[in-house]
Amino acid sequence: xxxxxxxxxxxxxxxxxxxxxxxxxxxxxxxxxxxxxxxxxxxxxxxxxxxxxxxxxxxxxxxxxxxxxxxxxxxxxxxxxxxxxxxxxxxxxxxxxxxxxxxxxxxxxxxxxxxx
Amino acid sequence: xxxxxxxxxxxxxxxxxxxxxxxxxxxxxxxxxxxxxxxxxxxxxxxxxxxxxxxxxxxxxxxxxxxxxxxxxxxxxxxxxxxxxxxxxxxxxxxxxxxxxxxxxxxxxxxxxxxxxxxxxxxxxxxxxxxxxxxxxxxxxxxxxxxx
Numbered sequence: 059x060x061x062x063x064x065x066x067x068x069x070x071x072x073x074x075x076x077x078x079x080x081x082x083x084x085x086x087x088x089x090x091x092x093x094x095x096x097x098x099x100x101x102x103x104x105x106x107x108x109x110x111x112x113x114x115x116x117x118x119x120x121x122x123x124x125x126x127x128x129x130x131x132x133x134x135x136x137x138x139x140x141x142x143x144x145x146x147x148x149x150x151x152x153x154x155x156x157x158x159x160x161x162x163x164x165x166x167x168x169x170x171x172x173x174x
Numbered sequence: 175x176x177x178x179x180x181x182x183x184x185x186x187x188x189x190x191x192x193x194x195x196x197x198x199x200x201x202x203x204x205x206x207x208x209x210x211x212x213x214x215x216x217x218x219x220x221x222x223x224x225x226x227x228x229x230x231x232x233x234x235x236x237x238x239x240x241x242x243x244x245x246x247x248x249x250x251x252x253x254x255x256x257x258x259x260x261x262x263x264x265x266x267x268x269x270x271x272x273x274x275x276x277x278x279x280x281x282x283x284x285x286x287x288x289x290x291x292x293x294x295x296x297x298x299x300x301x302x303x304x305x306x307x308x309x310x311x312x313x314x315x316x317x318x319x320x321x322x
Contacts (some may be wrong), residue, residue, distance in 0.1 A: 096196060096197060096251075096254075096255035097196050097197055097198075098197070099197050099198065099200065099203075099296075101200070101298050102298075102300075105282070105298050105300070106200060106298070108282070108306050109200045109201075109280065109282060109283035109296070109298060109306060110200040110201035111201075112269070112271060112280045112283065112306040112307070113199055113200055113201045113202060113232070113269060113280075113283070113296075114201055115271055116232050116233070116269045116270065116271045116280070117202075117230055117231070117232055119231070119232065119233050119270070119271070119272065120181070121181050121182075123233075123272050124219070124233075124272070124277065124313055126213065126214075126216070126217040126218070126219055127213065127217075127219055127221070127233055128213065129182055129211055129212075129213045129214075129221065
């Protein structure tokens with residue numbers, strides 16, 4: 059770890075685009091001002107860690123964890139609606155797997171995909 | 175564009191439907207492009223699938239479906255970086271986790287999406303009132319595991 063001493067109103071540069079300034083010092087508490095580009099996230103570390111861990115845990119979610127997580131080939135292209143009515147929404151269409159060549163009997167759940 | 179996913183096979187995502195995280199999901203700074211997959215009409219949950227990494231996906235939901243009084247303070251500079259002129263165009267989503275037989279939402283780190291431009295960001299709410307594991311719903315007995 060690089061350790062630098064700064065007094066009130068003094069600044070540290072990190073790379074070309076990040077600046078940290080000591081805004082105020084009061085007893086045990088230091089107020090730091092941070093200038094960074096919008097695509098660099100700046101967070102208190104303990105909060106960052108809590109959220110990062112939660113994200114990592116969540117990324118392991120499986121479709122089998124809850125039956126409502128299951129996306130069926132019939133629930134592909136949505137009708138109007140979704141997240142916000144009337145505004146741009148994000149959609150994905152799932153390409154159905156190719157049906158097997160020999161099917162002994164028709165699957166009663168098969169339906170043609172509806173288009174929006 | 176064709177997106178390969180480990181959970182759903184290959185999916186088709188229109189290019190202008192890709193969600194771009196200008197400021198990344200914490201811990202996943204390499205993966206900034208995602209698509210939202212919408213399950214059946216009855217489901218409250220969506221999958222946020224990385225278009226670049228087939229295994230990477232999160233379940234997300236609209237927290238207002240489960241939580242009352244949840245408000246996210248957004249600074250002007252955050253609105254600007256999302257290109258949001260009005261909160262009308264914003265959609266808040268929270269990442270869902272499963273603990274025991276409950277689903278929880280990370281209310282401390284919500285995702286804010288500009289529904290018009292497709293840019294998104296994970297915000298960190300400094301207010302300790304909202305937890306990273308806010309219980310959303312208990313999973314009823316019959317729904318615990320989808321059959322193979």
